[in-house]
Amino acid sequence: MRILQIQLYILIWCQAAETLDQLTDLGHNVTINCDLDDEDVYWVLQKQSDSSTVILRSFSNPTTAFYFNETFENKYSVQSKHRLVIYNVTVDELGVYYCMNTDTPPKLSHSTRLNIIGKYRHSALFKNPTQLVYHFSECQNQTAVNSIHQNETQWHIIIIISALMNAVLIIVTIAKHRYIVTYISTIHMHIHTVQVMYVMGNGYSTSLCFS
Structure with a gap:
């Protein structure tokens, strides 16, 4: 029941708690501080x-601790002042750590997010506002250049198609004219042939009449 209460308090607290980032490499040992002065946490x-x-x-x-799972030992x-030591960090230990006292409701410390250095660098690649603005400007410039090239290509295609259509129209017109x-x-x-035949026929008929 106590564990369920702790989980509920954590769920509510983590929505507004200030989180500090602590970076490490896999396989290293890490110490996380607790900013509470209580006897038990x-x-x-x-x-x-x-x-x-x-x-x-x-x-x-500091030498006494109760583990809720024997695998955690x-x-x-x-250590002193409730500092938590994590040995041989793996991905299973990555996450957000809290220390909290045993009062009801409990008081929680500032949270500490444990992360590996490479993953943090990847996720925080453009946290610097200057880098972000520069990157955004670069993207805009590249987008503008791509747009210009695309428009030029489209216009070239339109001009070629128009020229081909005009050529076909001219050919059809010339062929039709011919x-x-x-x-x-x-x-x-x-x-002309009919007229000639008519004239010749009339001449032949006239000669028969005179004969």
Whole structure:
């Protein structure tokens, strides 16, 4: 029941608590401070994917601690002023650590987020506002250049297509004009032939009448 209460307090507290970042490399030992002056405190680990885990209870005697899981005895220990020591850090120990007293409701310390150096650098690549503005400006410039190149390419395509369409239209117009000229010439030839035949036919008929 006490553990459930602690987890509930942690859930409420972590929404507004100030979190300090502590960086380390995997395999190193880490010491996390507790800013409470109480005789007894709990150490709690909060992970993003899991609920809160109560690690141990530390007493005024730094050599005395009660572990809520026997596997924690080889991973954690406490020193004076309730400082928590984590041995041979792995990804399983990464998360947010709290120390809290045994009062009801309990008082919690500032939280400490334990993270590995490489992961932190990756996540905080542009936390510097100057870098962020510069990066944003670079992105804008690159986007503008890409947009200009894209627009130029589109205009080139439009010009080429327009030129091809004009060429096709000219060819069709010329071909149509030639066809019309040829057709008219053919009609003229047929008319001329008919006229010649008509004249010849009339001349032949006249000669028969006079004979």
